[in-house]
Structure formats: C-alpha cells, structure tokens
Amino acid sequence: MNGPHPRNDPTLPDRSGESFAGLGLPPALVRELAHQGISAPFAIQAATLPDGLAGRDVLARGRTGSGKTLAFGLAVLARSRGQRGSTRRPLVLVLVPTRELAQQVTESLTPYARSLRLRVVSVVGGRSISGQARALRAGAEVVVATPGRLADLVERGDCRLDRITVTVLDEADQMANLGFLPQITALLDRVPPGGQYLLFSATLDRDVDELVDRYLTDPVVHEVHPSADALAATEHRLLDVAAADKRAVVTEIAARGERVLLFLETRHVVDELTQHLLDSGVLAAALHGGRSQAQRSRTLEDFKAGRVTALVATNVAARGIHVDDLGLVVNVDPPGHHKDYLHRGGRTARAGAPGTVVTLVLPQQRRAVVQLLEQAGITAETGAGAA
Template sequence: MTRLSRTDHRSSRKRDRAAGSAGGSRTGSPRRSGGHTRRPAAVQGEFALPGTITPALPPAESFADLGMPRQLLAALVAEGVTVPFPIQGATLPNTLAGRDALGRGRTGSGKTLAFGLALLARTAGRRAEPLQPLALVLVPTRELAQQVTDALAPYARSLSLRLTTVVGGVSIGRQARALRSGAEVVVATPGRLKDLIDRGDCRLDQVAVTVLDEADQMADMGFLPQVTALLDQVRPGGQRMLFSATLDRNVDLLVRRYLNDPVVHSVDPSAGAVTTMEHHVLQVRGTDKHAATTEIAARDGRVIMFLDTKHAVDRLTRDLLGSGVRAAALHGGKSQPQRTRTLARFRTGHVTVLVATNVAARGIHVDDLDLVVNVDPPTDPKDYLHRGGRTARAGRSGSVVTLVTPNQRGGMLRLMSHAGISPRITEVRSGEAELHRITGAQTPSGTPVVITAPASERPERDTASRGRRNRPMRATRRTTRRRSTADAAA
C-alpha cells in the first residue's frame, strides 16, 4: 500500500476536514465538535425554493416507465429495488431528460439513487480519457463518499462504468493512478479533489453531469469557496443536480449561480418529522447521567451515541468497555482505515455501540438501527435532524433519545421546536423501569471487554500448508547439492 507523504496528509487535512465534524473559520465564540471548529450558517432561515420556468414532467410510478438502460433495470431487480421512492419518482423523469434539479428529501429517503441513476444512465456508453472523468459527485465527508460509492457500485458495474472514490486520509497516489487509468464517475470530497487537480492528476473540463450531495453541510463546513472553484472548472452547459435533506440560505448562491431553470422537488419539509420515528427528551440529574448512559449502551441491540468532542467520545468509549459494553469510537481524530473498520464492525454487530461526534451524523447507513442517543444535546436543529436520521430509515421505525440536565431542558425544547419536533418529555433515573421501557436500558455485566479483530479481518494463516511448501524446497536444495557433487566428480 502506498503511504501518504506528510505533505499529502497535511494538505488534505487543511482543505478536506472530511472528518465531517467541521472546517473553516467562524466569527464569535467557536463551538467544538469532533475537535474542529464548525462554521455557522451564513444566513439562518429556510431557503426560498426557486420557481421553475419550464414545467416539470409528471412523477413516475415504476422504474420501467423511465426508459433507463435495460442493464440498470436488471441491476435494480437484482438489488431488490422494485418501486421508486417518492423523491426518485419525482426527479428521475426530469433528470434523465437532462434537466437541472434541486431536490430535498429527508435522510434515508432514497436521494442517492435519485441522482445516481440519472447520472449513470446519462454517462452510459461513454469512455473517459485518462485524468478526465465524465461525471462528478461532490460530498462533504469521507463517510458519505463511501456510502454513495457503495450504493452506486452495482449499477455502475452493470453499465461497465468505472467508479472512483477520491477522499482525504488515504493514499493520494492510489487515487491518482485510478484517475490515470480512466474513471467515468468520480465521487469526491472537495479538498482531496482540489489536491489532485493541483498535482495535474485530474481535469474536470469533460464532466457533463455534476451532483452536489448535502450541499448545505458543505457550506456549513466552509467548503463553499472550494466547491464554487471546482464547479467553475466543469464543462459549461452540463447538467447540475443539488440534493440535500435540508436546504437553507447557505445554498442560495449555488442555486442562483450554477442551476439553470431547475426542476424543484421538495418531497419532505426541511424540518419535518419522520412519522416512524419517536422523539424523547429524558431529563436526568447531572450526577446520574453517566450511569444512565451506560445502562442504555448495555441494551440488547445496536445504538449510536453522539457527543460533542472527540475527547468525550474516547472517554465514554473507555468507560463502556470497562463496564462490559462492546463499544467503539468514531471521530475526526481517527485515521480513515480505523473509521472504515469501526463502521464495518458496527454494521456486523461485532461492536454494538458506536460512540461518535457529528462525523457520523451524515453518510452513515446501518440496517435496522432502532435507537440514536444524544448524550450531549446538539446545538443546531440541522444537527439534531441528521443525527436522528441514522434511524427510522426507508420507512422503518426508530427512536431518538436526548439526555438533558434540568438546566439544558428549556434550550433543547426550543431547538426541537425549530426542527419541527414535538418530543415526549420524561424524568428518569438509572435503574428505573421507565428508562428501560423507553431505551431498553439494562445493567451492564461489569466485566471489561477488549475488542479484537473479527475473523473476517484476520489474514489467513495455514501453518501446515506453509510447512508442506517448505519441505519440498529443502528436498530440492539437497537434490541440487547431490547433483552438483556428482557433476564435479564426473
């Protein structure tokens, strides 16, 4: 594996901050999240959706009605995707026809395939020259880049399209080689893509389809100047799509500058509650909060727990492991391979508690995750919505629990009101039946655990085979020596 040079690491950290917790500078008192400063919204408030000059095509009720390549239709069947989600049915008739689009749908509503199927179908049959991709998806975090790649990979393969992921924290040399070999579709975080362009390893002048996924978060993280600089390099007149779970005035510049007569689809209200999701505010005493958190973590089933800083995440993870809970930490201070392994272990159940900063608030999909806990209450309505969006995905049910002390209760209720949420409020204590009823909390074993690599991550070792391979080699050397002696005697 090619190692990143110190310069590569430094430049990617400076630009990418794809740790997902934050980036850029801000005015006023900084709020820490995941060890980085977070940029607040430049202008708070709901984004005024632009009008559409050209009428939109009617929604599609089935994928077969969309006129997509037969390979894509076959791949959808193979993946068990049979009926379009609302945002897919609303946007695809227009985006497949080449229209620019502005789409909003809650997290887990199927946005990735909504833009991905159109991007792949419109790129099908073309072949990229070295260093010149034909389609680009820009995302704010490494985790979201990986999720988009995983979601689109089977459909890209069905069309023989080469898909490359470009993110910080991993070998830039390997990514450069993939681009030199030719990649029709690139999924990228802004900082690493800029690094590759600056090195001469990528050009965007042949990109005909561009997608901005979670554009509002890119603006919040301070990526807007980089995003606009990248968009200025793509082919003029190409198709642009902007999708997000929330749209606010931060994206107004992008819409006005880069989208031409876009079709606008707002499937869900920006702050709308998911009907299959329960919201609880649990008031705990400050001295009892840690014990209540530990009991929730010891429940049967997986849970994501959000805290404000990476130091708090590491501290709680150590405490949970010491109490007998199989926990792992995820934050911007972890290397990308560490983060990838942690997420894989959580998805398979090898780890049952993911303790995380906002790095896990977007771009993390885990099947059948029914509980999210805000150990540290969020300070922004969008953070609340995106943290909670890790559960109750694709129509499934789930609960979001926020632990508050008495002095935090009022502020949290105001924040949730701004997010359009009406929670159930309950005073609880550790060990009480009500805490168990809401969260499944139970007393941990108290026996410390150590998380070791599962069998799937261990390299195969076949000692017996290695011994068998060595013995013939020794025999061959002895035979060779005997032959050499006989030859000398002759």
C-alpha cells in the same frame, strides 16, 4: 437561478406508484435494481428521476435516508452509459462533505455502474493520494469526491474537470456548513459551462442559495416532505436527567445489547465515554475525525456486523452512514443546531423502517432543546430516568 425558488409546483405530475421502468431507466439498471431487491422507487426517486434523466438541472430537498443516493446516482449513470472517461478526465463529478458519505455513495452506485460498464472512483482524504491518482489515470466515468482531496488532485494535475458534463452536489448544506464553499466554487469554476447540475440537500438556506444562483440553470425544484419519506416512522423522546445520573443512564441504554448510535459533541468526551463503556462490558467503539480513515472504516464495518453494539460518535457520523435496521440513536449531548438533530436522527428509521431518537436533557438545557425541536419541526415525548 433568478427569482424565488419554486416550491411544490402543483403542475408537476404525481409519479407516486410509478415503476423504475416507467420512470425511464434503461433495462440494465432496472434488472440490477431487481437483483438488489429494490422493486419500487422511493418518493424522492420517483419525483426527481424523470427530470434528471431528461438533463434538467434539479434542486431537491429530502430528509437524510430518503433514497437520495439512487435518486441522483441512477440518473447520472443512465445519462453516462455508452460514454468513456479518459485518463484523468472523468465525465461525472459527485461532491460530498465527508469520507463516510463518499464511501457510501461509491458502494451504492458501483453495482449499477458495473451493469452499464461504467467505472466509479472515490477520492477522499485519509487515503493514499497516489493510489487515487493511479485510479484516475486508469480512467473513470464517475468520480465521487470530498472537496479538499479533489482540490489537491486537481492542483497536482492528476484530475481534470474539463470533460465533466454532470455535477452532483450531495448534502450541499453540510458542505457549506463545514466551510467547503470556497473550495467548491473553485472546483465548479473549472467545470465547463452548460452541463447538468443536480443539487441534493436536507435543508435549503442562504449558502445553498448561493450555489444554486451561481451554477444551476432554471432548476426543477422537488421537496419531498417528511410525510412522504416516512419521518412518522421515527419516535422522538426527550429524557430529563440530572448531571449526576447522566453517565449511569447512558451506560444502561448502551448495555442492552442492541445496536445504538450515541452522539456527543467532542472527540475527547467520545473517547472518554467509549473507554467507560468498554470497562463496563459494553462492546463499544469510537468514531470521530481524529481516527484514521482505515480505523473509521473498520469501526463502521464492526458496527454493521454487530461486533460493536454501541457506536460513540461526533457529528462526523451524522452524515453518510447507512446501517440497516439501526433502531436507536441517542443524543447524549444535544446538538447545537436543528439541522444536526435532523441528520443525527436520520441514521435511524431509514427508508421507512421504525426507529427512535432519544435526547438526554439536563435541566439547564431544556429551553434550548425545546427551541431546537421546534425549529426542526419535531414533536417529542418527554420522560425521566432511563429510556
């Protein structure tokens, strides 16, 4: 894309209050949405679906939890109806940064794909590559993939990208931050030119700009502001603590019995805190990249079901985890970047539900945390002691 990115174009129609049928979705998808209890589109869905359905390239910025998965998913499924992928040659590629997000996207889209008789396959690391290769040989219209595993399958000849007509880059900023950019460009260079691109990201920065400039053609840009996707539903608090009191404060918060997601910086401290909480009688579990995919999936299911009430995690959980009615996220260790703060906080107050983000702040961390919140555009209340 040449020239500056358009922002908030006043000539774009206001589609707030529009129905899914009015946005142009086929009846089968509208019926499935109703079956799933979804009656009206979120702001980002209302904004992007008409352009996605029309085949335009779309660059969309929206907060985590704003409904991005259905915003691109419904569009690509509607555009793929009546088509059939062949052996090893899918029609739609959805690239995501983490295994958890791939699983979430696949689970979210599967019922809608089924209503149109389309097949969705997920390919991620940590799972049997031979099983994924068999699924691709059986044929699928949509492949949801992390870049590393897809690159392996392409290299083996188990997946070909020469029939891809629609490409989605979900959480593009995170993929760039994780160092996937070379793999992504190598994969996208195998996609035939002239196809549709839908790029969704919580933030737009230099690395994302590189992808936009290289692959998107005259994209329509949609930015859904926090006011439009219920950022106001989140309460942000800073909790000043002394180093000697920090573990006791965390234990008190985790022991309340309500589900809480606790973020720390490293795997080691996650495991250490998890064991301490278990020893204190808290139903706790650890989630980080050192666990197998089967362990991570089982832990998430236990958390969603309430069998685990305190999920202790590294940033691996900051994307791709959707837990209904999760009311509290605690930054035990403040994140190092304002983007990470936004994505951690995006695990609560999803789809407009209320939620609270608490950040524990040691005296020597206060200045950096205040700057981080300013960069994130967040106003937080300050307190001391236990939350």
